[in-house]
Amino acid sequence: xxxxxxxxxxxxxxxxxxxxxxxxxxxxxxxQCRLGHHVVIHDDTVVGDGVRIDDHxxxxxxxxxxxxxxxxxxxxxxxxxxxxxxxxxxxxVLYRGAAIESKVLMADLCTVRENVSIGxxxxxxxxxxxENFCTIGRFCKLESECYLCAYSTLxxxxxxxxxxxxxxxxxxxxxxxxxxxxxxxxVKKGGRIGAGSVTLPGIVVGEDGLVAAGSVVTRDVPAxxxxxxxxxxxxxxxxxxxxxxxxxxVDS
Amino acid sequence: xxxxxxxxxxxxxxxxxxxxxxxxxxxxxxxQCRLGHHVVIHDDTVVGDGVRIDDHxxxxxxxxxxxxxxxxxxxxxxxxxxxxxxxxxxxxVLYRGAAIESKVLMADLCTVRENVSIGxxxxxxxxxxxENFCTIGRFCKLESECYLCAYSTLxxxxxxxxxxxxxxxxxxxxxxxxxxxxxxxxVKKGGRIGAGSVTLPGIVVGEDGLVAAGSVVTRDVPAxxxxxxxxxxxxxxxxxxxxxxxxxxVDS
Amino acid sequence: xxxxxxxxxxxxxxxxxxxxxxxxxxxxxxxQCRLGHHVVIHDDTVVGDGVRIDDHxxxxxxxxxxxxxxxxxxxxxxxxxxxxxxxxxxxxVLYRGAAIESKVLMADLCTVRENVSIGxxxxxxxxxxxENFCTIGRFCKLESECYLCAYSTLxxxxxxxxxxxxxxxxxxxxxxxxxxxxxxxxVKKGGRIGAGSVTLPGIVVGEDGLVAAGSVVTRDVPAxxxxxxxxxxxxxxxxxxxxxxxxxxVDS
Numbered sequence: 001x002x003x004x005x006x007x008x009x010x011x012x013x014x015x016x017x018x019x020x021x022x023x024x025x026x027x028x029x030x031x032q033c034r035l036g037h038h039v040v041i042h043d044d045t046v047v048g049d050g051v052r053i054d055d056h057x058x059x060x061x062x063x064x065x066x067x068x069x070x071x072x073x074x075x076x077x078x079x080x081x082x083x084x085x086x087x088x089x090x091x092x093v094l095y096r097g098a099a100i101e102s103k104v105l106m107a108d109l110c111t112v113r114e115n116v117s118i119g120x121x122x123x124x125x126x127x128x129x130x131e132n133f134c135t136i137g138r139f140c141k142l143e144s145e146c147y148l149c150a151y152s153t154l155x156x157x158x159x160x161x162x163x164x165x166x167x168x169x170x171x172x173x174x175x176x177x178x179x180x181x182x183x184x185x186x187v188k189k190g191g192r193i194g195a196g197s198v199t200l201p202g203i204v205v206g207e208d209g210l211v212a213a214g215s216v217v218t219r220d221v222p223a224x225x226x227x228x229x230x231x232x233x234x235x236x237x238x239x240x241x242x243x244x245x246x247x248x249x250v251d252s
Numbered sequence: 253x254x255x256x257x258x259x260x261x262x263x264x265x266x267x268x269x270x271x272x273x274x275x276x277x278x279x280x281x282x283x284q285c286r287l288g289h290h291v292v293i294h295d296d297t298v299v300g301d302g303v304r305i306d307d308h309x310x311x312x313x314x315x316x317x318x319x320x321x322x323x324x325x326x327x328x329x330x331x332x333x334x335x336x337x338x339x340x341x342x343x344x345v346l347y348r349g350a351a352i353e354s355k356v357l358m359a360d361l362c363t364v365r366e367n368v369s370i371g372x373x374x375x376x377x378x379x380x381x382x383e384n385f386c387t388i389g390r391f392c393k394l395e396s397e398c399y400l401c402a403y404s405t406l407x408x409x410x411x412x413x414x415x416x417x418x419x420x421x422x423x424x425x426x427x428x429x430x431x432x433x434x435x436x437x438x439v440k441k442g443g444r445i446g447a448g449s450v451t452l453p454g455i456v457v458g459e460d461g462l463v464a465a466g467s468v469v470t471r472d473v474p475a476x477x478x479x480x481x482x483x484x485x486x487x488x489x490x491x492x493x494x495x496x497x498x499x500x501x502v503d504s
Numbered sequence: 505x506x507x508x509x510x511x512x513x514x515x516x517x518x519x520x521x522x523x524x525x526x527x528x529x530x531x532x533x534x535x536q537c538r539l540g541h542h543v544v545i546h547d548d549t550v551v552g553d554g555v556r557i558d559d560h561x562x563x564x565x566x567x568x569x570x571x572x573x574x575x576x577x578x579x580x581x582x583x584x585x586x587x588x589x590x591x592x593x594x595x596x597v598l599y600r601g602a603a604i605e606s607k608v609l610m611a612d613l614c615t616v617r618e619n620v621s622i623g624x625x626x627x628x629x630x631x632x633x634x635e636n637f638c639t640i641g642r643f644c645k646l647e648s649e650c651y652l653c654a655y656s657t658l659x660x661x662x663x664x665x666x667x668x669x670x671x672x673x674x675x676x677x678x679x680x681x682x683x684x685x686x687x688x689x690x691v692k693k694g695g696r697i698g699a700g701s702v703t704l705p706g707i708v709v710g711e712d713g714l715v716a717a718g719s720v721v722t723r724d725v726p727a728x729x730x731x732x733x734x735x736x737x738x739x740x741x742x743x744x745x746x747x748x749x750x751x752x753x754v755d756s
Binding site: 018019020036037038052054055056087089090091105107108109123126127141144145159161162163192194195196210213214229230241242243244247 | 256272274290292308310313316318343345361363379381383397399415417419423424425427429452468482
């Protein structure tokens with residue numbers, strides 16, 4: 001139960017491992033990290049200092065390609081990198097080919113796929129799916145159980161509420177034409193999407209724009225406007241007190 | 253592969269463990285329990301008699317606090333307690349600071365966080381998230397993949413259908429003011445929320461009230477009324493045959 | 505960490521196991537399979553040749569029956585069978601009593617329950633729940649985080665988008681009468697349901713019918729029509745270029 005650590009792996013000073021951990025070839029783990037039980041870290045993964053990784057997490061997994069997948073490519077991927085002071089929850093699955101900056105929280109049972117970058121201080125909530133080819137900025141919050149489809153972009157300080165569903169294929173899995181048009185959601189700096197909302201392919205939420213809970217977004221959301229309904233329409237301005245510039249937040 | 257059991261842990265008569273289990277300091281497990289493989293039980297957890305715990309489950313996990321979490325506090329937490337004859341599914345994550353009564357079923361891959369209580373005989377479905385600071389009564393059903401946000405209250409015999417999303421923050425992550433107002437859903441005795449519905453912050457569903465599937469609930473739901481739509485409006489009375497008092501259920 | 509393999513289990517030529525795997529009594533695994541770390545395979549499970557099974561997956565689990573479950577029966581179940589060249593993701597849970605044909609991809613953290621059949625070449629996405637008593641055809645795509653309720657039928661080439669929620673109980677957990685009427689969704693050949701849509705109990709989507717994203721489906725969907733809205737109404741014909749017959753797909 002003391003696990004299986006490849007002789008080429010390097011663990012920093014003060015790093016501790018729980019029972020049954022498996023550490024692959026050429027893995028680099030920083031100092032003062034705390035790994036739980038049955039954690040699996042695949043070959044070449046790089047983990048910074050002071051990272052907490054909870055039980056049953058899997059890091060550096062290689063993609064599984066279905067015969068008829070639409071968006072998963074055969075490719076060489078750079079190793080997974082996890083920045084310092086990140087927290088990786090129980091049962092989390094992080095893919096090779098993801099680049100995660102420092103102080104990111106990835107809560108229990110979330111998945112981050114290949115060809116994804118996540119900026120410093122972002123929270124990826126419980127059960128969240130971040131599909132491949134996504135770019136996520138700094139200090140975002142992806143709340144529990146939201147779904148970020150492939151080819152999405154979130155700028156800094158974006159808020160995605162629980163249960164939000166995004167989509168990227170207006171052809172719904174048909175035609176060859178569709179491969180040219182896959183496009184997920186783009187949320188500009190400080191944009192927010194409320195609980196349980198659904199966004200159609202290619203939607204852009206403008207800076208500090210807000211989608212009210214339970215909406216179906218079929219048109220772009222103007223900056224600093226609140227949209228609501230199904231299909232969502234402009235309802236009013238975002239309250240001044242809620243604008244990003246009035247939060248007093250420092251990006252540290 | 254016979255696991256790692258802390259010498260201070262106590263296991264009752266007839267309790268069996270699968271391969272690779274990890275049992276922490278001062279854990280108390282009752283008699284006639286059946287633990288699967290690779291189960292992890294953290295320090296101080298108390299498990300009653302006759303509990304089934306399936307593979308890869310994690311019990312008694314300590315919270316992970318993000319630098320900018322809105323609702324997770326630094327605190328001392330009482331040990332996790334799991335009552336007799338409970339069933340804990342595969343990959344389930346239960347936090348320290350949850351109190352779970354007897355005969356509760358927690359299905360595969362669900363999460364129950366700290367500062368939560370769950371009453372006797374309740375079913376927490378597959379993949380369900382119960383966030384922190386929730387109170388759940390007896391004989392409730394939280395169906396697969398529903399999401400119960402922090403600061404929610406479910407009284408007895410409440411039914412939450414698959415894919416329901418609840419919310420608790422009308423300020424959508426902005427302003428200091430919001431911290432005074434966090435409020436999830438409150439569902440009174442026998443209230444029901446239909447599949448895929450979304451509830452706005454602070455909604456109260458009255459006794460035996462019913463939200464039809466696919467609704468967006470922006471106002472409180474009167475007792476014994478059915479609401480439907482987005483935004484949901486009163487449609488009709490709950491059919492008499494469906495009232496809680498006409499089910500012949502005994503709370504045993 | 506070399507795991508625990510029951511002496512009665514049989515592994516085919518060239519099959520490799522990661523650390524900490526647990527292989528039960530009478531399990532049969534084909535040739536050239538690749539098992540990850542901490543994989544658990546319960547008694548009697550049959551796995552074909554060339555199957556990839558990732559870390560922390562659980563195969564052949566027996567159902568958990570809650571005292572007051574509505575649809576889980578006490579029963580004898582045939583062993584789980586997984587066909588050749590399938591891919592089983594990280595943390596996946598497959599139940600005894602499921603029959604999975606060849607080349608099926610079951611992505612991370614999905615669950616397939618008992619009394620389910622899945623046809624060749626189908627993709628079951630990340631986090632998907634397939635409840636008991638479902639029949640799924642060949643070359644379907646169940647995208648990430650969709651929910652397929654008990655008593656559902658998907659014919660061949662069906663597409664269920666991310667976050668779709670289906671339901672099967674018009675009585676929402678009340679009356680004895682309801683037990684006679686449980687009925688999930690039926691999607692005929694090539695039918696498609698868009699992202700985040702909700703279907704009411706018993707809905708039939710006709711051949712090549714399409715539900716637009718974010719809809720609430722309260723009536724059957726005619727063949728080759730697009731429905732949209734809440735409640736969903738017929739909007740137009742499915743574009744000819746998107747019809748199944750015009751994709752040039754060969755079922756190989």
